[in-house]
Amino acid sequence: MTSTTAPTRQARLALTPNTSMAGLLDGAWWPYSRDLATELPPLVDALRDRFGRVTRITANPVPWPVAPYQVPVGGYAVHVGWFTDQAPDTMILLSYNLGRCDLLVIPPETEPAAAARLMAVASAPGNLHTTDTLMSDEDATVRRLREALAGEDAWETEGGASPPPPSHPRPVVGARMIPLPRSMWR
Numbered sequence: 001m002t003s004t005t006a007p008t009r010q011a012r013l014a015l016t017p018n019t020s021m022a023g024l025l026d027g028a029w030w031p032y033s034r035d036l037a038t039e040l041p042p043l044v045d046a047l048r049d050r051f052g053r054v055t056r057i058t059a060n061p062v063p064w065p066v067a068p069y070q071v072p073v074g075g076y077a078v079h080v081g082w083f084t085d086q087a088p089d090t091m092i093l094l095s096y097n098l099g100r101c102d103l104l105v106i107p108p109e110t111e112p113a114a115a116a117r118l119m120a121v122a123s124a125p126g127n128l129h130t131t132d133t134l135m136s137d138e139d140a141t142v143r144r145l146r147e148a149l150a151g152e153d154a155w156e157t158e159g160g161a162s163p164p165p166p167s168h169p170r171p172v173v174g175a176r177m178i179p180l181p182r183s184m185w186r
Contacts, residue, residue: 011039011046013103014119021126028104028122029091030115036064036080041073044093052097054078060088063107089131104131114138 015027031039036059044054054073061067061082070077086092093101104122106115118138121127129137 009042011042012115012119013043013046014123015050016123016125016127019125023125023127024102024130025104025122025127026101028106028119030106030110030119031108033108034063034065036066037068037071040071040078044073044078047093047095047101050098051093051101052095054093054095054101056081056094058083058086058092058094059105060084060086060090062088063105087131089135104134111142114142117141 009032012030012032013027016023016025029043031043033039040057047054053076055076056079058081061084067080067082069080069082071080072078089105089107091103091105093103095101104118106118110118118134121129121134122131
């Protein structure tokens with residue numbers, strides 16, 4: 001007998017190590033799509049060992065085109081509460097056992113390098129940045145990188161880099177690299 005369901009992918013998740021340095025976030029999650037019914041089961045499974053059985057989540061409905069109130073996960077339903085006043089890039093997962101897990105939700109269309117930076121910062125012990133701050137800082141970083149690359153492209157089209165250094169560099173002496181006058185060159 002063959003199954004018609006697609007195999008689930010492993011959740012792209014970075015969690016803060018168990019330390020005494022509490023932060024605002026417990027980590028970051030980078031879903032593959034904006035389909036919560038498909039993306040939530042692997043996330044809940046990945047969190048089970050650390051946070052127990054997740055029974056409820058809260059999220060902002062803006063990033064999710066379909067907003068279900070329940071998502072089936074391994075024989076039970078996870079209840080979803082939608083709150084427009086919650087940050088769009090935040091998801092709070094609640095469990096019976098260990099309380100809550102606050103995650104930065106990285107948009108699925110994010111470039112891998114940017115997602116890696118966000119996951120590293122969000123899962124750092126003692127992180128005191130909110131999800132809004134992390135996302136706006138990353139947007140600024142991406143903008144600066146694009147501007148720098150655009151500047152390099154313009155530089156190359158204007159004649160390229162500066163000429164190579166002279167083949168006979170000026171001799172220097174001493175710990176501070178003081179240039180010798182020409183009359184002392186050999």
